[in-house]
Amino acid sequence: MKEFNERQRTIIVHLVSRGKTKGEVLARLLQVSDKTVRNEIRKINMNLKANLIDADQEGFYIQNQDLGLLPDSFATDSSSFNNNYTILQHILLASEPANFDLIADRFNYSSSALQNKVKDLNSFASSYHVVIKRKNNALVVEGSEYNKRRLFLSIIYQETDFLFHDIHDYQRFFPQIKDIDREAALIMEAINYFDCHLPSYYETNLFINIFASLSIGTPLEDEKGEGGTEGTPEEKIAQYIIEHTGIECNDFYIKIVASTLQGIVVPNHPKAGTHGQPKMDYDRKKIEELILSAFQYYSISIDFSRFLPIFINHILVLLRRLKTGNSCFFSTPFSIKDSSVFIYDVAVYFCMKLSDAFQVLIPESEISLISIHIGFAVEAASYKDQKIFVSLYASNYSPVEKYIVNKINMEYENQIQVTTVNNAATLNAAKTDLLITTQPMIPNGSYEYCQITPLLTEKDKVNIQMAISNIVEKRNLKEFFALARRCFDRKLFFYEIDLDTRDIVLKFLDLHLQLQGAVDTDFLPSVLKREEMDDTCFMNTFALPHAFDSNALQSKIAILINPNGIQWGRQKVNFVFFVALNKEDKSAFRPLFDGLASVLSNQKKLLKLNSITNFEEFMKLLEY
Template sequence: MMQFKQVELINYMLNNKAKVLTSQQLADALHVSIRSVKTYISQINDSGKGKVIISNKNGYMLNIPIAKSLLEQENKLVPQTYEDRSNYIIKLFFLNHTNCLDLFDLADDMFVSDSTLKMDIKKMNKRFKSFNIQFTIEKNNIKLTGPEKNIRKLFSYILYEEVDNHYMDLQVLKKNFVNVDVDSILPIIRKAFIKNNFYINDLALRNLLIHLIIIIERIIEGKTVSNVVLPSFDNEAENLCVSEICENLEQQFNIRISSEEKNEIYMLFKSSTNLVINNSMQDLTLLVGEEIVHQTKELVYLIKRQYSVDLDSENFIIPFALHLKNLLLRAKNSTYIKNPMLEMIKSQHLILFDIALFVSLQLSKRYQIIMGEDEVAFIALHIGGEIERQKNNNSKVSVVLLCPSYMKIESRLYNELLLNFNNDINIVASVKDTLQLEDMNFDLLVSTIKVKPKVHCEIAVISPFMTQGDKFEIQAKIESTQNNKKKKVLKKYFHDYFEEDLFFVCNKSYDMLQAIDLLTDNLLNMEYVRNDYKENVLTRERAASTAFGKIAIPHSVEMNAYKTCISVMISRSGIKWDKQRVNVILMIAINKQDNNAFRDLYESLAVIFSEENNIELIKECDSFELFESTLKSIIS
């Protein structure tokens, strides 16, 4: 992103009728030195796709088409809203590895006044209050203070928000990998999976797709890798599926896929279909060697320590270790591949690219190699893909399959679970005995034997050959687990959403509008919401009442609050709400950055307060402390 003075310089030259301007004229117009003007011009020319400002013996001329294109691109990068600016500020703290930023330089960079920026900082303290960090302004410097652990959690939060569900969208892949017919690969994968009765969800399909695109490009460019060790994979169904994919890719792209690359694709197939059971890590070690597996795990540890981002999953480790092996071979042979997504990743995923850069520096130090930005961007793709997978699985029930290994029954049950319940579950492991469960974290155990595990979880006992009755049993346990998880959301984040200053006991005869007035006015006074919040709440209410049973959950049609929070009003006698009378009002204000939390929040409240007994308990609460203890007691 260009500096304010650089943009001002281009605009001045665009608006000036003179074709050629001297450095002195430009310096006078910008109120800077001639030396500064020359520095700005050099920086502008470095940031453009061509020479933006041309110099000759008479002065400087503007290349108008390129200048206009650069300004248009710049406008897209400049943060436009408070939310965008607050995220940008946090990213700057992160990327500059500092806890101090110059207020005036920052205001110039974002084309806002220093007073606007000061207001943004005030709002940021409210928005990120739950992280127990503080943004302060001292001597025209913005400072970020707080425990290092909390600051890293904040950076991690912003990173996860940055990686959205369109990170590796199909259209993005097609736009960037123009040399590969992406559309022709998808039917090949889908046909092989359906024919061999394997399941793959859309996210896993995209992850597999991008790895195949990279392999195909590498082969087309003649940059294949020779085989070192060829492990033998004895699962006939999996081998058949992978062989079919490889044969069709060879025919489609007129290439030859070596045994080495076929084994890579086999491992990618295993991780993409969640078939990460039994011997996957042993197979990986045979394919890439102990050193690379160890190095991959070491990098996972360092990323978690440095950035509070947990990538410790076989779904990440397997494909990344495969990539790392090829990366090191390319570096050793001084061969490199172009990454067409480099500019997109650098401009749109700053923190992600910084983490990838951190990884590349570790590898450069460890193996004495030089890595270009294209390789760094490939690392970013792997990290971003895993973060996207985690976000996609957060709302799912984590499942462990317990099944003694006999006639490959565990593989068949594993696949049947995916085929029938993949939208609701994330299978984290398949184990043979209860001893393996002790250090695991999961929600539901699906077992072919009756057990009493030491860990607390729901249990569905099924037969080795899944029947319709077994499916009903699993579905019932999934729904029970989902409801319990929704309740726990409120307990875990209670103090992030609820505050004593947002709690009211109503002893008067209020109606709906009076209750909304009181709650919204209080939120406005606390500067948690915008001025149009009340009208947006009423707009939502006019569209359809938010009351059900004896509770109302009013909220704005826009998710633009400064801070996500819940205002509470309790009335023993009840408040007339449309055609109903409610005893509990929970007014939700949502910040755009927390929009993913809205559904979980709403459903958590609905699950708890849909039960008559819970309403009766809550409506007796006459203090915030009693409300907190009662709600947590209900959840427990």
């Protein structure tokens, strides 16, 4: 029998059950890079000695003629993977209780197999306070209409991971909608009719939420809609939509759809005195205090005058949406968490404080959006504080070269400080991070070198930006290595293949940190609280467990390597860096997080690090 690892099995099952899939979707599903997906597919084909998985411009797909090469277990896995949600969706969308025997025939199950399947479905549905029962040979869904809709939306999220960008990709979830383009256009028409607009990044979420609201169930006599929206633009828009869909227009449906619109549609012309800001449902001053405390905790200094009003408005809208169960998923071609480790941690810390203050649960997708807001502000401040010193070599400072200087200053004004040099002998290497020139030169190695054309083409601009990024990364790595030499300790380095679960590893490393006098018994509970908010594993490679309170007695980082993998939430990691920082080293969070992310994203270095068994080798390879 052919053997496949868990990642390879997931790829095969996904392609068998769902058909052609883009590489970026598989990468997001597995939380790895596109390159890793391609490598795993190559290994699958090599294992089978056949081209089972092929690809074209639209994605990867299974060559059906080679399916017989797979072990029988894959057919079972794929059927279960595909049918669980399909059956549940069918039952939820049924206009009346679904006949048990007809469902068994439709999905090719025996009565006993379907009964067992219902038990499986209930284990998933119960978390939404929904239960499926068999009554009078029919399957009945019990639970509030609100919770049924939450369950249905969860099916859509689970099935698609919200990576589709075209509304047509969701047609299969709403078979009762014959023309999905018309329905989407109707929603936009209603919003425009009442002089409101919809930010483009909310469009797909809003369409799906409204379609789900109008698809699931019927109003019960004792059930009321969520939220009080009477007389608001949201209620007027909701009524317009319902009246034009042919559904009986009643207060129940109006309130449901109106709650979906809350915090998303924006009036084009706000009433006098509102300044376009959200309704004051929450304490604006309290939100501002939470933002400032989060930035202070991480020793981040930015210009708050422009950032605070915009960000506070976003949080007010977020709280109003979460109040009505209306969270959004924002599709991106990359993981915010993996690409900006430090920024994401700031966002998690802020969301924990926000959750405690307002008693709301903030989902991971919303944390990612908050990360983007914070990231823009932090990156802008970083460039301002750490300018790159550029020498632009111009032999005679001609009009063309003056043009280049002006264009470069305009393009990178927040990142660089330019000095023009018209004589190579006057070039001060000590004060130069980057030399930009139209003349061929031999760089001396003490600075970055970038030769451009007199036209300053788009390719030139890309090369300049790459050079700037290289300088920033080298600065960050230099700071990281200095921190590593100070906080890493051979007494806190472990190569342990027997420790393979998160909790066991955390207890083990915490004990050794206590033995070294770095932490006390209150430290581990704080670390676990951080993990509960959002696990600290990144890139399917390493974990960075740490406390949200800088309450360590000494700044130390314990390291554990297990090349066989450690189960950490939904991922497996090979490296764990248990971080204990005291109050004096709070500012070290960023160089530590970003430095580790940079080092461990280097695939060649990562392969070598996996085989390291002692501290001296680890430190040598880490830096070189």
